[in-house]
Amino acid sequence: MATLSRQPAASATARVSDKKSAARRPGTREQSAQTTRDNILRAATKVFARYGYEGGSVEKISQAAKSVDRMIYYYFGSKEGLFIEVLEDMYRRMNDAELALVLDPEQPVASLKGVIDFVVSYYSKNPEFITLLNTENLHRGKHISKSKRARDYSSPAIAIIRLLLESGARQGVFRSGMVARDVYLLIAATAYFYNSNRHTLSAFLGEDLKAPEAIAHWRDFIITTVLRTVMIKPP
Amino acid sequence: MATLSRQPAASATARVSDKKSAARRPGTREQSAQTTRDNILRAATKVFARYGYEGGSVEKISQAAKSVDRMIYYYFGSKEGLFIEVLEDMYRRMNDAELALVLDPEQPVASLKGVIDFVVSYYSKNPEFITLLNTENLHRGKHISKSKRARDYSSPAIAIIRLLLESGARQGVFRSGMVARDVYLLIAATAYFYNSNRHTLSAFLGEDLKAPEAIAHWRDFIITTVLRTVMIKPP
Amino acid sequence: MATLSRQPAASATARVSDKKSAARRPGTREQSAQTTRDNILRAATKVFARYGYEGGSVEKISQAAKSVDRMIYYYFGSKEGLFIEVLEDMYRRMNDAELALVLDPEQPVASLKGVIDFVVSYYSKNPEFITLLNTENLHRGKHISKSKRARDYSSPAIAIIRLLLESGARQGVFRSGMVARDVYLLIAATAYFYNSNRHTLSAFLGEDLKAPEAIAHWRDFIITTVLRTVMIKPP
Amino acid sequence: MATLSRQPAASATARVSDKKSAARRPGTREQSAQTTRDNILRAATKVFARYGYEGGSVEKISQAAKSVDRMIYYYFGSKEGLFIEVLEDMYRRMNDAELALVLDPEQPVASLKGVIDFVVSYYSKNPEFITLLNTENLHRGKHISKSKRARDYSSPAIAIIRLLLESGARQGVFRSGMVARDVYLLIAATAYFYNSNRHTLSAFLGEDLKAPEAIAHWRDFIITTVLRTVMIKPP
DNA sequence: CATGAATGAGCTTTCATTCAT
DNA sequence: CATGAATGAAAGCTCATTCAT
Numbered sequence: 013m014a015t016l017s018r019q020p021a022a023s024a025t026a027r028v029s030d031k032k033s034a035a036r037r038p039g040t041r042e043q044s045a046q047t048t049r050d051n052i053l054r055a056a057t058k059v060f061a062r063y064g065y066e067g068g069s070v071e072k073i074s075q076a077a078k079s080v081d082r083m084i085y086y087y088f089g090s091k092e093g094l095f096i097e098v099l100e101d102m103y104r105r106m107n108d109a110e111l112a113l114v115l116d117p118e119q120p121v122a123s124l125k126g127v128i129d130f131v132v133s134y135y136s137k138n139p140e141f142i143t144l145l146n147t148e149n150l151h152r153g154k155h156i157s158k159s160k161r162a163r164d165y166s167s168p169a170i171a172i173i174r175l176l177l178e179s180g181a182r183q184g185v186f187r188s189g190m191v192a193r194d195v196y197l198l199i200a201a202t203a204y205f206y207n208s209n210r211h212t213l214s215a216f217l218g219e220d221l222k223a224p225e226a227i228a229h230w231r232d233f234i235i236t237t238v239l240r241t242v243m244i245k246p247p
Numbered sequence: 248m249a250t251l252s253r254q255p256a257a258s259a260t261a262r263v264s265d266k267k268s269a270a271r272r273p274g275t276r277e278q279s280a281q282t283t284r285d286n287i288l289r290a291a292t293k294v295f296a297r298y299g300y301e302g303g304s305v306e307k308i309s310q311a312a313k314s315v316d317r318m319i320y321y322y323f324g325s326k327e328g329l330f331i332e333v334l335e336d337m338y339r340r341m342n343d344a345e346l347a348l349v350l351d352p353e354q355p356v357a358s359l360k361g362v363i364d365f366v367v368s369y370y371s372k373n374p375e376f377i378t379l380l381n382t383e384n385l386h387r388g389k390h391i392s393k394s395k396r397a398r399d400y401s402s403p404a405i406a407i408i409r410l411l412l413e414s415g416a417r418q419g420v421f422r423s424g425m426v427a428r429d430v431y432l433l434i435a436a437t438a439y440f441y442n443s444n445r446h447t448l449s450a451f452l453g454e455d456l457k458a459p460e461a462i463a464h465w466r467d468f469i470i471t472t473v474l475r476t477v478m479i480k481p482p
Numbered sequence: 483m484a485t486l487s488r489q490p491a492a493s494a495t496a497r498v499s500d501k502k503s504a505a506r507r508p509g510t511r512e513q514s515a516q517t518t519r520d521n522i523l524r525a526a527t528k529v530f531a532r533y534g535y536e537g538g539s540v541e542k543i544s545q546a547a548k549s550v551d552r553m554i555y556y557y558f559g560s561k562e563g564l565f566i567e568v569l570e571d572m573y574r575r576m577n578d579a580e581l582a583l584v585l586d587p588e589q590p591v592a593s594l595k596g597v598i599d600f601v602v603s604y605y606s607k608n609p610e611f612i613t614l615l616n617t618e619n620l621h622r623g624k625h626i627s628k629s630k631r632a633r634d635y636s637s638p639a640i641a642i643i644r645l646l647l648e649s650g651a652r653q654g655v656f657r658s659g660m661v662a663r664d665v666y667l668l669i670a671a672t673a674y675f676y677n678s679n680r681h682t683l684s685a686f687l688g689e690d691l692k693a694p695e696a697i698a699h700w701r702d703f704i705i706t707t708v709l710r711t712v713m714i715k716p717p
Numbered sequence: 718m719a720t721l722s723r724q725p726a727a728s729a730t731a732r733v734s735d736k737k738s739a740a741r742r743p744g745t746r747e748q749s750a751q752t753t754r755d756n757i758l759r760a761a762t763k764v765f766a767r768y769g770y771e772g773g774s775v776e777k778i779s780q781a782a783k784s785v786d787r788m789i790y791y792y793f794g795s796k797e798g799l800f801i802e803v804l805e806d807m808y809r810r811m812n813d814a815e816l817a818l819v820l821d822p823e824q825p826v827a828s829l830k831g832v833i834d835f836v837v838s839y840y841s842k843n844p845e846f847i848t849l850l851n852t853e854n855l856h857r858g859k860h861i862s863k864s865k866r867a868r869d870y871s872s873p874a875i876a877i878i879r880l881l882l883e884s885g886a887r888q889g890v891f892r893s894g895m896v897a898r899d900v901y902l903l904i905a906a907t908a909y910f911y912n913s914n915r916h917t918l919s920a921f922l923g924e925d926l927k928a929p930e931a932i933a934h935w936r937d938f939i940i941t942t943v944l945r946t947v948m949i950k951p952p
Numbered sequence: 953c954a955t956g957a958a959t960g961a962g963c964t965t966t967c968a969t970t971c972a973t
Numbered sequence: 974c975a976t977g978a979a980t981g982a983a984a985g986c987t988c989a990t991t992c993a994t
Contacts, residue, residue, distance in 0.1 A: 153446030
């Protein structure tokens with residue numbers, strides 16, 4: 013987005029480098045400390061996303077990280093400490109992705125479509141994001157509330173939408189008085205729910221919500237819904 | 248709703264009677280087997296909703312039911328068997344509540360508002376419904392797919408909405424070609440997400456989403472959104 | 483002692499019966515629940531006495547009891563709960579032994595000798611008593627303070643000594659104004675220390691304090707000391 | 718004591734200086750190796766005295782010393798090696814304190830009182846001494862027996878008492894034939910037990926044995942007891 | 953001289969479940 | 974119909990110690 017500076021924070025799991033770490037086994041010392049830590053964080057993200065907090069045992073994680081249980085305590089202090097860092101990293105990556113969005117406020121309709129497209133796409137491609145959030149909500153946000161860094165990652169999406177709503181209103185295409193937070197929640201809710209409840213929904217709807225056409229259809233429906241909600245004269 | 252017969256199925260956890268057995272202790276024989284079973288089912292619903300499947304231990308449940316572990320196996324065979332019955336009971340109650348909705352298809356706008364109001368209200372008053380569904384989705388629907396009775400409780404809500412959409416289209420107030428499933432998902436998603444992600448959202452939005460005014464505001468926004476989506480000339 | 487009723491409380495580890503429990507292995511169901519519990523309590527007494535609280539692992543205990551770790555938690559809830567019961571049982575047995583003492587208040591000198599003899603003998607024959615007390619004192623009495631039954635076992639020895647001191651004073655052989663608590667502590671201290679610090683003492687004294695003659699010598703010295711302290715005209 | 722040369726050995730934990738190094742952090746090189754070593758030894762003394770050998774973990778010690786685990790192995794080889802040095806240091810300090818006692822053999826009664834006063838005071842002011850000795854006795858003296866320097870610190874107290882007993886006997890105020898070791902043990906036992914078993918005793922006696930008046934009363938009782946034991950005509 | 957990284961074995965405790973009456 | 978007793982496996986975590994620079 014033109015109006016926002018782009019400086020994605022460093023992220024462990026986002027880093028793709030990793031040099032010489034192919035097929036390393038515990039016991040060999042070739043790997044750097046940072047690599048071990050990153051491996052654990054990455055593995056924990058997957059395991060917690062897949063099995064939840066209780067179901068995601070430290071053994072599952074250490075095995076997935078090709079390390080040993082003990083290292084989790086060495087680097088993260090406790091299972092909870094590790095989970096908190098997983099959440100922080102998850103938010104950081106989401107933040108970075110939002111910051112990387114390039115939008116033109118002078119074209120509010122197209123840009124709003126772009127935001128929706130981004131959100132639908134991000135949730136679809138990062139299913140971990142959804143299950144991790146669900147897990148944290150099951151625990152009533154107790155872990156993220158312990159994070160000191162969590163506040164730093166307050167989603168820029170709402171600010172972006174506010175900008176677009178104001179621009180659109182100025183141009184006379186959007187209704188005035190729209191609350192950015194509401195529009196943000198509308199987009200997030202529809203994109204989130206579709207992925208979050210996929211399994212129970214398909215048990216009753218009898219459809220495969222993962223099919224590309226199904227996803228595209230839902231994305232278009234969201235776009236229609238949002239535009240009809242904010243525009244004065246929807247197409 | 249006028250067009251649907253009302254025959255709520257028997258539900259363990261919906262039953263509120265059972266007063267005579269207050270202060271009963273395990274070990275006394277006075278309580279009927281049905282009561283012990285019901286106590287466990289009710290307790291399990293709460294515990295699973297609160298702690299998830301892995302976090303909801305057999306011991307937590309038996310203690311909450313003022314019974315002993317052994318009884319869970321006596322009545323439900325296994326922890327998984329109990330969880331499946333909890334899910335079935337949860338769906339049954341949702342079904343019953345939807346069936347109890349009285350709507351007039353000749354007034355599609357008011358009725359659609361009524362549906363939204365019902366969904367928002369139900370999710371708000373039955374937070375267990377949300378966390379149980381999330382838990383089951385974390386497990387990719389593996390438990391509900393094992394249920395033989397699950398299919399019986401396919402939500403009548405979509406059928407209701409289809410009826411209203413058709414009636415509104417006939418009357419010339421609703422756009423034609425609207426897909427009932429999409430509208431249903433839109434309503435469910437917005438109502439669900441608001442409750443489901445309450446804890447993580449409030450950590451960043453800094454607002455109390457539980458406040459009655461906040462809930463009312465969100466309900467009104469959903470109504471506006473849905474009506475602007477389906478109506479030809481929204482108010 | 484003539485003036486005290488004799489009704490030793492039931493004690494797990496004091497019971498010698500144990501019927502059919504010879505050579506039982508875990509896995510066979512022949513043993514009664516009470517036997518398993520008793521075995522654990524008895525084994526825990528030995529292990530805690532030998533290795534201390536931290537050093538006395540639940541595995542050591544369960545093996546010594548020819549049972550498994552899990553049963554400790556089944557019957558005692560936690561390692562700490564088990565240790566508390568060990569302490570209670572230890573006090574109960576000491577109590578019972580003191581109650582079984584038969585003394586004649588009309589012969590205060592002989593009876594006082596009898597008390598000393600008993601204490602020296604009891605400490606010598608029950609080294610567990612000493613190390614368990616040391617362990618509990620290392621923990622600043624935190625476990626025994628959690629015991630509800632602990633108060634019931636307040637040592638009758640002081641009351642006995644008070645009786646003897648009063649009788650002796652009446653007869654004109656003991657100094658008047660002697661405090662029973664002081665005399666009790668004097669006896670306990672000398673008998674206790676000799677056993678408690680045996681190992682470090684013998685490292686420096688270069689003597690075997692366990693030798694029967696050494697014990698007899700020390701007992702006689704205590705008797706001399708106590709009598710010279712309380713008697714008007716010591717022999 | 719006049720008759721004994723005064724040459725207190727160097728003691729790590731007795732040194733109180735070290736002021737310039739306040740607020741030093743591990744990682745900075747400004748501190749001398751000797752300081753790090755001393756910090757560990759001092760910290761270990763406290764931790765072992767408080768938690769026992771098993772309970773006194775390497776981590777607790779290194780944290781208390783504001784150092785890291787690795788340094789313990791660097792300087793002391795092992796946890797056991799550290800504990801042995803703690804014991805040696807403890808004995809050395811006791812030795813030094815005894816050597817610093819100034820007594821006049823020509824006044825045996827007053828000097829004996831002085832010895833008792835010293836012992837009672839030392840135990841009272843150095844509770845670590847007691848719990849460390851108890852811990853070592855729990856381990857049956859296995860650590861101190863591995864110490865090569867331990868023998869060097871054989872308590873001079875017995876020799877002192879022997880001197881006083883002989884002097885008193887010569888003067889006709891003390892009974893002849895008294896064994897110095899017995900008198901020493903009597904004093905040590907009474908002073909030791911009072912502190913060692915403070916916590917369990919107060920649980921039953923219901924008194925605060927730490928109160929200055931209580932300590933003074935006990936010291937006086939010990940003095941009376943010892944004098945009545947050794948004197949021909951006690952006051 | 954000093955230290956960050958790593959580790960295997962052990963710790964207490966909890967898990968869901970079955971045995972046996 | 975109901976239950977006390979028992980259990981193997983696994984959980985999260987801490988232990989003293991060594992590696993490698």
